Amino acid sequence: MNELFLNELKEKFGITFKNLAFLQEAFTHSSYVNEHRDCKIQDNERIEFLGDAVLELTVSRYLFDHYPELPEGKLTKLRATIVCEASLSLFAKEYGFDKYIRLGRGEERMNGRNRPALLCDLYESFIGALYLDQGIEAVLDFLRQTMFPKIATGAFSHVMDHKTNLQEWLQQDGEIIIEYRLIDEVGPAHEKEFIVEVSAKGKVLGSGSGKTKKAAEQSAAENALKTIQSR
Amino acid sequence: MNELFLNELKEKFGITFKNLAFLQEAFTHSSYVNEHRDCKIQDNERIEFLGDAVLELTVSRYLFDHYPELPEGKLTKLRATIVCEASLSLFAKEYGFDKYIRLGRGEERMNGRNRPALLCDLYESFIGALYLDQGIEAVLDFLRQTMFPKIATGAFSHVMDHKTNLQEWLQQDGEIIIEYRLIDEVGPAHEKEFIVEVSAKGKVLGSGSGKTKKAAEQSAAENALKTIQSR
Numbered sequence: 001m002n003e004l005f006l007n008e009l010k011e012k013f014g015i016t017f018k019n020l021a022f023l024q025e026a027f028t029h030s031s032y033v034n035e036h037r038d039c040k041i042q043d044n045e046r047i048e049f050l051g052d053a054v055l056e057l058t059v060s061r062y063l064f065d066h067y068p069e070l071p072e073g074k075l076t077k078l079r080a081t082i083v084c085e086a087s088l089s090l091f092a093k094e095y096g097f098d099k100y101i102r103l104g105r106g107e108e109r110m111n112g113r114n115r116p117a118l119l120c121d122l123y124e125s126f127i128g129a130l131y132l133d134q135g136i137e138a139v140l141d142f143l144r145q146t147m148f149p150k151i152a153t154g155a156f157s158h159v160m161d162h163k164t165n166l167q168e169w170l171q172q173d174g175e176i177i178i179e180y181r182l183i184d185e186v187g188p189a190h191e192k193e194f195i196v197e198v199s200a201k202g203k204v205l206g207s208g209s210g211k212t213k214k215a216a217e218q219s220a221a222e223n224a225l226k227t228i229q230s231r
Numbered sequence: 232m233n234e235l236f237l238n239e240l241k242e243k244f245g246i247t248f249k250n251l252a253f254l255q256e257a258f259t260h261s262s263y264v265n266e267h268r269d270c271k272i273q274d275n276e277r278i279e280f281l282g283d284a285v286l287e288l289t290v291s292r293y294l295f296d297h298y299p300e301l302p303e304g305k306l307t308k309l310r311a312t313i314v315c316e317a318s319l320s321l322f323a324k325e326y327g328f329d330k331y332i333r334l335g336r337g338e339e340r341m342n343g344r345n346r347p348a349l350l351c352d353l354y355e356s357f358i359g360a361l362y363l364d365q366g367i368e369a370v371l372d373f374l375r376q377t378m379f380p381k382i383a384t385g386a387f388s389h390v391m392d393h394k395t396n397l398q399e400w401l402q403q404d405g406e407i408i409i410e411y412r413l414i415d416e417v418g419p420a421h422e423k424e425f426i427v428e429v430s431a432k433g434k435v436l437g438s439g440s441g442k443t444k445k446a447a448e449q450s451a452a453e454n455a456l457k458t459i460q461s462r
Contacts, residue, residue, distance in 0.1 A: 037414060049295065049307060050291055054288060055283040056284045056287055057285060061281065061284070064281050072277050072279065072280045075278075
């Protein structure tokens with residue numbers, strides 16, 4: 001493996017592979033193997049199969065532990081926005097993995113090095129290699145440094161409703177009771193508008209309006225989140 | 232929890248739960264919760280979400296380790312025939328799990344206790360509970376007693392081809408070289424039939440015929456497997 005990459009893994013993430021063959025396999029695309037049939041090298045597809053399952057479990061466990069109030073349907077939805085091509089390919093790029101994968105010449109010419117599907121597979125292969133080399137705890141360690149903080153600060157929470165997002169955000173520092181209070185109803189009966197205020201620990205965080213109380217609560221939570229996150 | 236069930240778990244699988252709340256949650260269907268809203272009980276959906284991911288990883292790892300020659304596509308296919316409603320619901324039934332789940336009266340009347348989707352979820356919930364209570368090693372222990380031997384003896388291998396199945400079967404006791412030899416061609420040129428013999432360690436295991444050499448090899452492998460497995 002490239003020495004520069006090994007140093008980067010060590011410096012950025014504190015990772016030192018014991019068996020470099022796992023890492024080598026993870027960073028070998030099938031297009032490279034096809035051009036070196038005589039060399040008996042293995043592409044990263046099997047190790048990606050394993051990495052995908054490792055990621056599913058580690059992320060599921062994180063969500064299960066940190067979102068005790070979320071029902072199964074929302075957990076599944078949230079996991080799907082995290083463990084997906086769009087997000088994993090960005091992680092692979094962010095960590096510079098794209099620079100070190102071995103590609104065939106055809107794939108290289110077709111700009112494969114920047115293809116999201118390829119980068120996503122590469123991220124999962126890396127997870128698979130780390131798991132094979134050092135077990136699931138090492139994967140958790142890596143995710144605690146990289147992915148989990150992003151989940152905690154709501155980077156994937158757009159699939160959840162604003163009230164849930166606000167709760168998650170505020171609960172980072174421990175349990176907290178959030179209150180929604182109807183403070184006004186305006187307009188004629190057939191076109192009423194509700195105004196709701198949201199507060200926690202006796203402090204008003206924001207307010208919002210809507211055609212139903214529920215919509216007004218969502219709007220209040222959204223405004224509160226914007227204010228808090230822009231501080 | 233039912234004492235009889237706790238004894239069954241201990242006697243059949245050597246499993247004793249430390250925290251019975253996990254087991255209770257795993258064996259509580261949402262229809263039961265809906266009928267007992269005042270009791271603040273939790274249905275098994277969140278724990279099933281976790282169990283599903285635990286099962287994906289444990290089965291993936293087993294396949295990865297035991298089928299070193301299978302490409303990713305076949306691993307995925309094989310895993311899908313194992314971790315699926317049809318097979319997991321049968322496991323749940325085989326272990327008598329169906330007797331102990333708490334259902335609502337409506338679900339009970341609709342014969343929910345025998346519904347494959349419900350039984351499959353129940354199996355995954357049980358895995359989730361075992362994982363939360365005792366970690367992934369305990370799940371592996373359970374699978375080594377129950378599921379993995381079935382995989383090893385080919386219960387799910389119908390998705391693979393006969394040659395692969397034969398190889399897997401014979402490789403249970405270590406690496407082995409399997410040879411296919413064309414021993415005859417019969418019939419006129421436009422309707423030729425090939426006869427192939429398969430052998431390992433110098434011993435003929437079976438033979439088969441087909442319109443192509445490939446088909447004859449598959450047929451020979453199928454016949455060899457039948458003979459070996461009926462011994």
